[in-house]
Amino acid sequence: DIQMTQSPSSLSASVGDRVTITCRASQSISRLLHWYQQIPGKAPRFLIYGASSLQSGVPSRFSGSGSGTDYTLTISSVQPEDFATYYCQQTYTTPVTFGGGTKVEIK
Amino acid sequence: QVQLVQSGAVVKKPGASVKVSCKAFGYTFTGYFIHWVRQAPGQGLEWMGWINPNSGATNYAQNFQGSVTMTRDTSRSTAYMDLGGLTPDDTAVYYCARERTRSSSGNDACDIWGQGTMVTVSS
Numbered sequence: 597d598i599q600m601t602q603s604p605s606s607l608s609a610s611v612g613d614r615v616t617i618t619c620r621a622s623q624s625i626s627r628l629l630h631w632y633q634q635i636p637g638k639a640p641r642f643l644i645y646g647a648s649s650l651q652s653g654v655p656s657r658f659s660g661s662g663s664g665t666d667y668t669l670t671i672s673s674v675q676p677e678d679f680a681t682y683y684c685q686q687t688y689t690t691p692v693t694f695g696g697g698t699k700v701e702i703k
Numbered sequence: 704q705v706q707l708v709q710s711g712a713v714v715k716k717p718g719a720s721v722k723v724s725c726k727a728f729g730y731t732f733t734g735y736f737i738h739w740v741r742q743a744p745g746q747g748l749e750w751m752g753w754i755n756p757n758s759g760a761t762n763y764a765q766n767f768q769g770s771v772t773m774t775r776d777t778s779r780s781t782a783y784m785d786l787g788g789l790t791p792d793d794t795a796v797y798y799c800a801r802e803r804t805r806s807s808s809g810n811d812a813c814d815i816w817g818q819g820t821m822v823t824v825s826s
Contacts, residue, residue, distance in 0.1 A: 630813075639818055639819050645803060645811070688810065691765065692738070693750065
């Protein structure tokens with residue numbers, strides 16, 4: 597199975613800060629890497645597919661990058677509604693696997 | 704409006720089975736794979752498998768082989784996830800999710816998620 601390691605597991609940020617979350621795969625996943633946001637008590641919300649393509653309706657302050665085994669989700673200026681847990685997911689091969697999540701909290 | 708609507712919360716005893724439904728609205732049900740993902744309380748996301756609603760083909764995670772069965776009823780635009788041999792460790796929210804691309808092959812992101820179904824396993 598491909599292991600997905602997210603870091604950090606949590607972070608504190610102030611509104612307006614730039615936030616970066618990384619996701620490392622245990623082998624190359626050819627950019628079949630996607631990002632989700634989850635607010636407590638809610639279903640995950642789809643943000644980015646194919647490492648860097650923004651889903652329609654997602655604010656442009658969200659961006660993704662990376663290739664091979666290393667990927668990044670960036671929020672250029674974090675807003676109050678962005679405080680949530682973020683998950684990366686690989687679909688390069690089954691079993692599909694998720695990172696452990698990064699909780700973004702208000703400082 | 705494109706959405707997936709899941710069945711309601713249930714409580715089951717250890718050893719029992721549970722069947723969760725996921726009804727699709729607003730799109731061609733047979734055109735998009737459905738994935739099932741679960742989340743134990745306070746934990747991360749765990750992929751269980753997918754079903755191709757067109758063919759009925761399935762792909763299950765090794766952890767669930769032998770205990771999960773994913774089916775669909777195309778006349779009702781509904782997918783089902785049946786999990787047997789329940790233990791307290793199966794207490795979780797179970798989500799169905801639609802793959803993003805029509806006629807993909809089970810390796811795309813999921814853009815539409817159901818609201819989740821809480822399954823509690825307790826004696």
